[in-house]
Amino acid sequence: MERVPVLKIGDILLVSIQIDMEDQVALQLQEDLADKIVVTGCHGVIIDISALDIVDSFVGRTLATIASVSKVLDADTVVVGMRPAVAITLVELGLSLPGIRTALNVELGMKLLAQEREQYELDLEDEDEEPAVSTR
Template sequence: MSERVPVLRIGDVLLVSIQMDLEDQTVMDLQEDLAERIVATGARGVVIDITAVEIVDSFVGRMLATTASISRMLDAETVVVGMRPAVAITLVELGLSLGGVRTALDLEKGLAILRRRSGLPDADPA
């Protein structure tokens, strides 16, 4: 049994912070968990934080794209945040441009994008 990536809920946004090396099984589990949680919580947005991810392969790259597609099917916008330069270069060299995935530099900017999308005020209500 491999480790599972936690899916956290903040308001109507789900936060997936990947803090481990991604194995194929982890990725599959994550997709499953995320789809279930979106349906269960009625989330409108998903933020995938990959700040801690240092190594990617084409499988992980494709996973990001499919996860985004799945979320969109369930009416939740996905934003991938915190991609490292080396990871970005790798993905480009692999020919993966993640066409349908929104990206942001960090978590804060990612959440701002989702807020703008859902028509909520830009500033944090708190």
């Protein structure tokens, strides 16, 4: 059975799905990612689906589960690169992927994760202190 590789880049796990996945492969990916999040301690997951020409309800459900599991393991998930035709089809299918954050491409996805993380750390910092001043 084929396997979807999970790459670690800095604090982010990057998954680029390049094959027409069998259901088993999708489930395997779900497991691999959970393991990898724990092992690496990463706080962000980016799933690039720009090579997928369809997303059916099974893949949609798997993505939603991955996002929920990651959340429990303290990692944010962003699905990036959904094709327009796929998005239109999902709307027609009635699948709105609740709970999944999306971005147009990997770059914007990384930005989104960075913002989330920054916000989270700001919140952690002393709440009595003045809000952190922009560093830029």
